[in-house]
Amino acid sequence: MSFNVQSFIEALRSAFKYAPVTLELTVITFLVSLVLGTVIATVRHYRIPVISQILGVFVTVYMGLPMMVALILYNLLFMTFYNDFATALNISTPISEINPIYIGFFALILGQSCSLSEAVRGAFRGIEKIQYEAGYSIGLSKIKTLYRIIFPQMVPILLPGMQNSLIGLLKASNLVSAIAVTEIMTGALLPSLLYYSYLESYVAAALVYWIIGIGIEVLAHFAEKRSGQYLRRINSD
Amino acid sequence: MIELTGVKKAFGKQEVLKDVSIKVNDGEVVVILGPSGSGKTTFLRCINFLERAEQGKMVFGDKILDLKHVKKRDILYVRRHSAFVFQNYGLFAHKTALQNVMEGLTQVQKMNKAEARKIAEDALSWVGLLDKKDFYPAQLSGGQQQRVGIARAVALKPDVILFDEPTSALDPELVGETLEVIKKVAKMGITMVVVTHEMSFAEDVADRVIFMDGGVVVEEGKPGEIFYKPKEERTRQFLSRIIPQDAYVI
Amino acid sequence: MIELTGVKKAFGKQEVLKDVSIKVNDGEVVVILGPSGSGKTTFLRCINFLERAEQGKMVFGDKILDLKHVKKRDILYVRRHSAFVFQNYGLFAHKTALQNVMEGLTQVQKMNKAEARKIAEDALSWVGLLDKKDFYPAQLSGGQQQRVGIARAVALKPDVILFDEPTSALDPELVGETLEVIKKVAKMGITMVVVTHEMSFAEDVADRVIFMDGGVVVEEGKPGEIFYKPKEERTRQFLSRIIPQDAYVI
Amino acid sequence: MGSYFSAERFINVFPKIISCISVNFHIVLWSMLLGTILAIFVAILRLKEIPVVKQILGVYISFMRGTPLLVQMMIAFYGIPLVLGNVFMNLFGINLNRVEPVVFVEIAIVLNEGAFLGEIFRGAITAVPALQTEAGYSIGMTGAQTFFRIVLPQAFKVALPHYGVDFVGVFQNTSLVFTLGVVDVLGKAKTLGAATGHTLEGYLAATLIYISFSLLLKGVFLFIEKNMKNGSAPAI
Amino acid sequence: GNASASDTTQQTADSPSTEVTKVVIGSGINYNPYCYLDENGNAVGYEYDVLAAIDELLPQYEFEYQSMAFDQLVLSLESGKIDVAAHQYEYTPEREEKYLFSGESYTSYITYLAVLVDSDVTSLADLAGQKIRTGGATSATTQILTKYNEEHPGQEVVLVNTESSSDEEGAAALKSGAAAASVLKKSDVTKMNKNFSDDGKDWLKSVGEPINNSKTYYLYRKDETELQTAIDGALKTLKDNGTLSELAIKWVGYDVTEEE
Numbered sequence A: 001m002s003f004n005v006q007s008f009i010e011a012l013r014s015a016f017k018y019a020p021v022t023l024e025l026t027v028i029t030f031l032v033s034l035v036l037g038t039v040i041a042t043v044r045h046y047r048i049p050v051i052s053q054i055l056g057v058f059v060t061v062y063m064g065l066p067m068m069v070a071l072i073l074y075n076l077l078f079m080t081f082y083n084d085f086a087t088a089l090n091i092s093t094p095i096s097e098i099n100p101i102y103i104g105f106f107a108l109i110l111g112q113s114c115s116l117s118e119a120v121r122g123a124f125r126g127i128e129k130i131q132y133e134a135g136y137s138i139g140l141s142k143i144k145t146l147y148r149i150i151f152p153q154m155v156p157i158l159l160p161g162m163q164n165s166l167i168g169l170l171k172a173s174n175l176v177s178a179i180a181v182t183e184i185m186t187g188a189l190l191p192s193l194l195y196y197s198y199l200e201s202y203v204a205a206a207l208v209y210w211i212i213g214i215g216i217e218v219l220a221h222f223a224e225k226r227s228g229q230y231l232r233r234i235n236s237d
Numbered sequence B, C: 001m002i003e004l005t006g007v008k009k010a011f012g013k014q015e016v017l018k019d020v021s022i023k024v025n026d027g028e029v030v031v032i033l034g035p036s037g038s039g040k041t042t043f044l045r046c047i048n049f050l051e052r053a054e055q056g057k058m059v060f061g062d063k064i065l066d067l068k069h070v071k072k073r074d075i076l077y078v079r080r081h082s083a084f085v086f087q088n089y090g091l092f093a094h095k096t097a098l099q100n101v102m103e104g105l106t107q108v109q110k111m112n113k114a115e116a117r118k119i120a121e122d123a124l125s126w127v128g129l130l131d132k133k134d135f136y137p138a139q140l141s142g143g144q145q146q147r148v149g150i151a152r153a154v155a156l157k158p159d160v161i162l163f164d165e166p167t168s169a170l171d172p173e174l175v176g177e178t179l180e181v182i183k184k185v186a187k188m189g190i191t192m193v194v195v196t197h198e199m200s201f202a203e204d205v206a207d208r209v210i211f212m213d214g215g216v217v218v219e220e221g222k223p224g225e226i227f228y229k230p231k232e233e234r235t236r237q238f239l240s241r242i243i244p245q246d247a248y249v250i
Numbered sequence D: 001m002g003s004y005f006s007a008e009r010f011i012n013v014f015p016k017i018i019s020c021i022s023v024n025f026h027i028v029l030w031s032m033l034l035g036t037i038l039a040i041f042v043a044i045l046r047l048k049e050i051p052v053v054k055q056i057l058g059v060y061i062s063f064m065r066g067t068p069l070l071v072q073m074m075i076a077f078y079g080i081p082l083v084l085g086n087v088f089m090n091l092f093g094i095n096l097n098r099v100e101p102v103v104f105v106e107i108a109i110v111l112n113e114g115a116f117l118g119e120i121f122r123g124a125i126t127a128v129p130a131l132q133t134e135a136g137y138s139i140g141m142t143g144a145q146t147f148f149r150i151v152l153p154q155a156f157k158v159a160l161p162h163y164g165v166d167f168v169g170v171f172q173n174t175s176l177v178f179t180l181g182v183v184d185v186l187g188k189a190k191t192l193g194a195a196t197g198h199t200l201e202g203y204l205a206a207t208l209i210y211i212s213f214s215l216l217l218k219g220v221f222l223f224i225e226k227n228m229k230n231g232s233a234p235a236i
Numbered sequence E: 001g002n003a004s005a006s007d008t009t010q011q012t013a014d015s016p017s018t019e020v021t022k023v024v025i026g027s028g029i030n031y032n033p034y035c036y037l038d039e040n041g042n043a044v045g046y047e048y049d050v051l052a053a054i055d056e057l058l059p060q061y062e063f064e065y066q067s068m069a070f071d072q073l074v075l076s077l078e079s080g081k082i083d084v085a086a087h088q089y090e091y092t093p094e095r096e097e098k099y100l101f102s103g104e105s106y107t108s109y110i111t112y113l114a115v116l117v118d119s120d121v122t123s124l125a126d127l128a129g130q131k132i133r134t135g136g137a138t139s140a141t142t143q144i145l146t147k148y149n150e151e152h153p154g155q156e157v158v159l160v161n162t163e164s165s166s167d168e169e170g171a172a173a174l175k176s177g178a179a180a181a182s183v184l185k186k187s188d189v190t191k192m193n194k195n196f197s198d199d200g201k202d203w204l205k206s207v208g209e210p211i212n213n214s215k216t217y218y219l220y221r222k223d224e225t226e227l228q229t230a231i232d233g234a235l236k237t238l239k240d241n242g243t244l245s246e247l248a249i250k251w252v253g254y255d256v257t258e259e260e
């Protein structure tokens, strides 16, 4: 197999050009989902009646919905019903002026919230009960105990898996190109049309993703060090 | 004043507390004694709502509470006016000794940081741990952790402190010192319920001693009475293990 | 026999053990005494390689080991011929009391299940917890957990048991009983190193008492000598808190 | 959405799509089995911080997480025959270019999961207090015994929900084989879509199958958890 | 580097014996009606039928088929997993640097603007400032329209890239007005009209001049000239005897081998 450096560089350049779109999608989705996911996990952890059961079923079911199908579905629903909806609510913006990236956000956030909620739910089980009790005993409210005592202790448990989610999301945002947003992968493939230089394009996209991934990992590494410094190291003998 | 009446608590089928009642006046120090598994810890936990009793009433200051059906606000009220020293320390794992003590001051009592730090440092030096203030719990010895727990409770200056075996991990020297600390606290007029097996402390400081066994209060009275003139056979039997027989003569 | 010489261990800059040496003959019971934070736990942990000493030699049975550069095989050997009772229990959280005791028997000693269960049940009834055998650690009181820890160590019938404050969470009645158990163990010829503050136990059972402070052995000797005729000022000072002054007269 | 969806078409495609489920099962079972085992070792080795090994694993994880699975599959599909083609031909008489494409997809997913699950496990392991390990050591268990009997079961409880997410994810990711002409559930949906011009029914049928799998897995996990409970009370 | 798959074809190059040589043909999985997997999972379509007809004319070769995605085909070709790639490849000089194209084309590929039937749009100029669906950022259409935009400053159309999106979305976008036009082959318009009509009537029409008008070829590795020559010959025969047109009408509905 031949590898054309020229095509590769061109693909790389094009991929980098669209990296900001990917990053924007990723970061915003991740932050919003982290909040939503934590809320879902907390509700489920405390077994708040009815809501927690509903959320439990919803998360399990939603995990079965592939992102690609979700996007098609939401996109189709949006395009089919927007006009009636806009008329009913007197929204004057025509459908052609609505940026489809919002549909992308919606789909990504919903999926990501569900999967992050599962990660957080697991981390809840890694915290010893006495940590809650200690918080309550000094008069902290439940909420305060959660965010001052419990969540910080979850951080070292969650960080490795969270990197998975964040980096995974980085790549999954590629699917959003299905509804009219060009990002890294599509960007890298743009020049391949001319030469059928798919190999070079895929390698270029992989490289750009990887570079961003490494960036995330480096940040996470420091965060892990900081957040986990209280943990006792096990003597590895 | 705190008064509890008819406290019941079961884990599954096992009734751990069967109708326990006690009354502690303001500034009083009450010692709870009893064999392992008799429900002492569970009882203290019920007072602080760390365990929800199935039945029982509590008078806490001027509040009258049903232990089972109690409002969130009231739970918070009780917790804010009391402190708990855990048998197994219960320090915040991700906070240093100093931060452990400061947490309640800044977050609950909304003190500013500088002031809280001052008080926390005082509390730590009180228990002889100022030099360990930046250590995490995992870096402290058992006795050191226990003392941080005590400092954390005392620094809050609550109306009531619930001590669950506050000296179990301490060496005799420190037991003495820590009990001195607790005595000082007693003099500050803080009401205290102390689960302990330190007879000498009980004799010295306690206004009243309560002997629990199998989830009921077997006997209660002044330390002198309980220790040297126990009415119940069970109490006598329990004490006989600790207090040399001849002591009874006194 | 175990003999340790020149054990050094620091955490960061803080030297916790500065050249500690002890010798324990087969079947001997040695008690280690000392104030909180003096390095007692750390020392026991070094013996079992839970902490890696920076320097020091150990003779364990017929093995001579360098504490710092030691083979995995030798570590395993030491651990298989010794048992550890933790200050804060250290029970396997996902296993019941019975399973906790059986684990070492079936997994390390490769005993069959039926046999292991028999031995484990015996050990639990020894510590008075047969009725709690199917409880998980989180469902047991502090004292109960500590006794399971003791049962787990004793059931293994090791050559050496390292006890780290085995009675700290126990009520006086149980302290007595547990110390009886430990005495029985002593009679089985098991060598023991016990960190404890129970003077009466030390007096009764210990062949030798070692007093540690600030990471060094301050003094060692027979219990009678240490308790009533301490040579060092520091020892005298420490003991004065526990043993009533007039006791010295005896 | 009148013309986009018809129940009749759905009923027509559903049996055809579900008949491809064996491809998904084949891939997901092998990948998760081997991937989980690999991940456990990756997690252990990462936590041990052995010099060199640590750096190698760092690169491995970074690469597996950072690059698209599609690219990894392509590396396996084209790269392995390229590098090992002659060796296999000479030694075993196997033409790697003629090996079932599924195998390469499985290799890619296994290596991928080794990294993803490995990190999930590593996080979960840090949730198990050091004292648990020490207790294991103290009764004479080897490092491996302690890890597999004491630490892992407790860590698994923490990792389980996230593990489930990953599991369902792999069940969906199997559709990668379709790129190589092997038809799994989603591939079948696409095929039928291309053949009939109606894609929605097929996708919904595939989704329904995924959801059923997710629910099934959830049931299995609930069962496992029931048998793994350690008596600690629920949150307060 | 060529791996072992091409060994067999190399042999024949050395010794033009009567031995039958295996040739691995790669074609697509998801491009109806050209090359796709039918309801039973069999690879079918115009491409496959044409190739089968070619195979019959070439006794010295025996075709074997592998089906995979469009972009995997060219990689498989390079790596030797397949010997011929058939997926409606269009010719560009750039591509010729890397691959050998068949000397004969076998289909033409012509696209037009597709708009709602009641629309009065007839050309790109009517669409200035409006959204056009192009079917993917890497499609030829995108390229052509990007070039158009560069050549018509102030008159630009807005390109909506819709990588891997579904026909349903395409229909919905046009019907709802989310996009003003799409770029489609006439056969696709017919298909859309049939599949997504709300009232049985046509709702979409092709308008104006062709946007894209190109021919399609097979791809080979650079050194496979012998195979190329053989297949070219067979293709010519099929064109001449009308088989190719027959197949085109059978699969596509009209004669795509003709220029429109």
Ligand SMILES: Nc1ncnc2c1ncn2[C@@H]1O[C@H](COP(=O)(O)OP(=O)(O)OP(=O)(O)O)[C@@H](O)[C@H]1O
Pocket (backbone or CB within 6 Å): B132, B135, B138, B139, B140, B141, B142, B143, B144, B169, B170, B171, C011, C012, C014, C016, C034, C035, C036, C037, C038, C039, C040, C041, C042, C043, C087
């Ligand atoms: N991981 C650690 N990092 C830093 N310092 C530590 C660590 N572990 C122990 N120390 C310090 O070492 C000293 C000795 O601790 P050790 O646990 O051996 O004391 P001890 O004699 O057992 O005390 P106690 O009777 O209170 O249990 C203490 O001052 C403690 O703060």
Ligand SMILES: Nc1ncnc2c1ncn2[C@@H]1O[C@H](COP(=O)(O)OP(=O)(O)OP(=O)(O)O)[C@@H](O)[C@H]1O
Pocket (backbone or CB within 6 Å): B011, B012, B014, B016, B034, B035, B036, B037, B038, B039, B040, B041, B042, B043, B087, C132, C135, C138, C139, C140, C141, C142, C143, C144, C169, C170, C171, D233
């Ligand atoms: N979560 C639980 N589930 C089931 N049983 C429990 C639970 N918590 C405590 N128990 C049981 O309740 C009884 C009383 O426990 P508690 O901790 O109150 O005893 P205690 O008097 O404090 O003993 P100790 O002096 O040993 O600390 C014990 O027998 C214990 O096994």
Ligand SMILES: [Mg+2]
Pocket (backbone or CB within 6 Å): B040, B041, B042, B087, B164, C141, C142, C143
């Ligand atoms: Mg207790």
Ligand SMILES: [Mg+2]
Pocket (backbone or CB within 6 Å): B141, B142, B143, C040, C041, C042, C087, C164
């Ligand atoms: Mg200690």
